[in-house]
Amino acid sequence: MDYIQGKFLKIDLSKNEIAEEMMDENLFKYYFSGSGIAAYMLYKEKTYSLSSFSPEMPLLIIPGFLTGTPIPSACKTSICSKSPLTNTWCESTVGGYFGAELKRAGYDGIYIIGQAVKPVYIFINNGEVKIKSAEKIWGKDIYIASKLLKEETDDKSIIMCIGIAGENLVKISGIAVVKEYNEMRAAARGGLGAAMGAKKIKAIVARGTGDIKFSNKTELIKSVKSYIPSIKENTSAFSKFGTAGSVPGAEISGDLPIKNWRGMSWEEGANKISGQTMAEKAFVKHHTCFACPIRCAKTVKILSGPYQGEETEQPEYETIAGLGSMLLNDDLATLIEAADLCNRLGLDTMSTGAVIAFSMEAYENGLITEKDTGGIKLNWGNREAILNLIPKIAGKEGIGVILSEGTKNAASHIGGVSREFAIHIKGLEVAFHDPRLWATMPLNYATANRGGCHLESLGYLAETGRFNPSLLGFNSDRTWEENIEMSIKLQDFMAALNALGICKFVLLGGIGPEQITHWLNLTANWKLNIGELLFVGARIYNLKRVYNNKIGFSRMDDILPPRLLTSGRTKGSFAKKNPQLDRMLERYYQLRGWDEFGRVKNDKLKELNLDNLII
Ligand code: SF4
Structure with missing residues (x-):
């Protein structure tokens, strides 16, 4: 592969084994990387039937496909497993510098199973990987632990670390990424700090000085540079x-x-x-x-x-x-x-x-x-x-x-x-954007794969025009039906963006699917069009949904709390527009190709070329 390293690190903590695996190139074409490949791996291994704290449950840490390239905000890493908090599919995506550093250290992803006997940290240093004792830092707060780990490894290391909450298996604990003391980004949602704590991993330390592979470097940098001024202006x-x-x-x-x-x-x-x-x-x-x-x-x-x-x-x-x-x-x-x-x-x-x-x-x-x-x-x-x-x-x-x-x-x-x-x-x-105000957010929240998450569609940004909906083919004046169609397209687009490792805030800078597709094609020497990019997003979104279906989630779980359905706010330009969620869901399922119970139909999986995953 001339556009990606393609190498994953596989660690079994119970056996104290470390291995490398070259991934099939087709996987990147099918799912990009990040949460896309993670959805494939977790589903294929039928992990939906495992408990989230089971040693056999994998914890996946996978940078986006474009993470580490010069594309603006291509920095994200997805951490995926089954959520200790919700028992659903879980992805928690973090920015900062970890993903790029991991790639520079030679790896496109980390797959961890098993459970260490005593607290450990994993040190990944330019292709050399060690499982080391973390007993001295277990119980320390994230900033102190990161400082000690930098002293013990390399001052330039990027630290992915849990705090005392994750160690104690607190179900609302997250995972932090630290570059400098007192500067952190967090993969906060879904309790994955506890998933890491259950494996007795205090931290993963990455240090890499290699190059990150991608194609058409000169042309890509030239194109990216031409957009930086407008991104800065639009997001000032x-x-x-x-x-x-x-x-x-x-x-x-x-x-x-x-x-x-x-x-x-x-x-x-x-x-x-x-x-x-x-x-x-x-x-x-x-x-x-x-x-x-x-x-x-x-x-x-x-x-x-x-x-x-x-x-x-x-x-x-x-x-x-x-x-x-x-x-x-x-x-x-x-x-x-x-x-x-x-x-x-x-x-x-x-x-x-x-x-x-x-x-x-x-x-x-x-x-x-x-x-x-x-x-x-x-x-x-x-x-x-x-x-x-x-x-x-x-x-x-x-x-x-x-x-x-x-x-x-x-x-x-x-x-x-x-x-x-x-x-x-x-x-x-529920994330802190009031669904009572928006046409698309009730549906977005109700159907989001990890629960009450705003990031799986960002409908509120499209509705206010901060992300221009015309970039996805929608007017500002939309019918009821078009709002449902837009919700679906936004979910698919966000699933693709997440798998690519692009921060969604770049959309506020005026960047849309056309530009993302162009940069992706340059990076990988592909010839995708926008429809094909969204098709991959749809494949990923549906796969996460099937994962939840296998656990037992269905229409009865696609609900909003009564307070958010029935108590209209009296303030704001959208006040008192309570969502008609039931009606919307019915149409949404039809358009998605799901059955009346919200289960993805086998025909839909075939349409998405996922026949091999029909179980
Ligand atoms: S816009 Fe996104 S990538 Fe940029 S600094 Fe903020 S969170 Fe990080």
Whole structure:
């Protein structure tokens, strides 16, 4: 293969075995790489019938097909397995520098099975791979562990690491990627930190100095360069404030969830914790992911608590919603401190914010008392409550034992009416874009393969025109039917983008499927058209759906929590447009080629050339 190395690393921790495998070139043509190839491998091996913590369950770490090339924002790595939180297909995708470094070290992916006897880390150094003891760093926070690992290996290593939450098998734990101390990106969703912890892997350390293979280098660089100025211009606000800059606008439109999704407006609070306010009060510097001209990442100063004065990641939009508006926490210092704590401990800030919001509502309803919390009053916006609960969740202490299982499981445990306000889809706490405002988001959330995920279609960006829907062939003035068609096309496009390793925010820079296809063709010497790119995306999307079908997920799981279906917001330009989800689902299944129960039909699999995977 002259456009990709094609080599995967296969590790069996139970047997302490390390091997290399050259992948069949056709797999890259069929699934690109990243979450696409992962879907194929996990499905083919029938891992849907395994438990997520079983030693036989593979953990796959696969950079996107284009990751490491000069294509803008081609930096992503997908971590895939069966979710410990939701029991569904799970992909959690992370930016930063790990994927490019892994490729430079000689590998296009890592496949890990088994379970180590004692904590380990895996050191991948320019084609040489060692499984080393992590006993000295087990129990350390992500930043400290990364620092120690850099000292022990190479200062230029890129570290993929779990925190104490992952070690403790907390189901809302994530995996961090660290380049520099206090700078991290996270594969946060779905509890894959616990999947890594179950294998007793504290970290994977990559160091590579080789070249990354791709074709037509000169032409590709020339083409990419010509788009950088317009990408920068179109994303200048994003560059300036990060995703955090969207908070005030989201509050005005009614997209921002408030007080566990039942608040109507919170203008003053939103402004106090926005990216604009952080730029004034805490900003230190901009940083970025591999090959990304947008530079949405920021470093800020910690304004309170034990790490006051140190630097940390600026909380992003989703984190601000989770640890801010969802909890009515309008104190910037508390927000930054809480986000930093989650990062250090390896918790998903979104699920953590959501489960704390849930616990505050349970407290308000007398379903949790101070006896349960060790005397902490779980009042809305209470700084002490937020900062106390986070380490309790990561350490599975006291009330944290229940909350560490995620909102759905916590509600089952607490009982009473708590399930009414446990806001999750298929067990994943819903991402913080209010589906009541959008024509496509209810469908997107209900059918997203990993549960309540906004990234599987980004419909809200297309509906506002921030990603131009005409690039996928849709007008701004769409019929009901066209909205469903657009949802499907967006899902397929996002599945393809994810497998390619491109950050979806590049779409805000005016880049669309035409440009992506052109760059892909240059890189791999292929001759795909946009339809064929979307066809691969459809293949991947459907394969993840069949995986879930095999576990037993069907139409009855494609639902939204009652609060998001029936309680129309009174604020915002889209207010009171409650989704007609049932009707939409029926048509969506027809257009998808699924049966009335939401199962992918064999004919559909044949149409996608997946005959060999019909089981
Ligand atoms: S837009 Fe932000 S998240 Fe995406 S690649 Fe660039 S810096 Fe990373």
